[in-house]
Amino acid sequence: MTLNDVARKLHTVVTALDEKKAVNMAVLHIDSPSGYTDYMIFVTGTSIQHNKTLADNTLRLLKDEGFGRYYAEGEQNARWILLDAGSVIVQIMLDEMRDYYDLESIWGDAPRLDIKEILKNK
Numbered sequence: 001m002t003l004n005d006v007a008r009k010l011h012t013v014v015t016a017l018d019e020k021k022a023v024n025m026a027v028l029h030i031d032s033p034s035g036y037t038d039y040m041i042f043v044t045g046t047s048i049q050h051n052k053t054l055a056d057n058t059l060r061l062l063k064d065e066g067f068g069r070y071y072a073e074g075e076q077n078a079r080w081i082l083l084d085a086g087s088v089i090v091q092i093m094l095d096e097m098r099d100y101y102d103l104e105s106i107w108g109d110a111p112r113l114d115i116k117e118i119l120k121n122k
Contacts, residue, residue, distance in 0.1 A: 016057045
């Protein structure tokens with residue numbers, strides 16, 4: 001996958017989450033520290049149904065854009081849904097789950113990207 005493909009995938013995911021009003025979106029560039037992905041996105045959903053909607057829209061747009069290879073976990077109880085699209089991983093969580101696990105602190109030194117810049121750079 002080229003850098004352009006990764007940037008396009010990131011744009012697709014951020015667009016999908018933004019369209020469905022994801023709360024408190026954080027995009028971290030973690031390529032070097034992780035070794036297994038380029039970007040980690042954390043978002044908060046306002047309810048179990050909102051989490052499902054965020055996940056469904058993201059997976060639909062990934063498929064529509066030709067990024068058909070992905071893995072989803074946690075959709076059944078939907079308090080925390082993990083979407084693994086290879087170079088972009090998305091953590092969709094209810095607020096209490098996000099606060100309790102505080103996964104963002106693991107990558108505290110990773111650069112945070114500007115959501116508005118990602119959305120306007122297609």
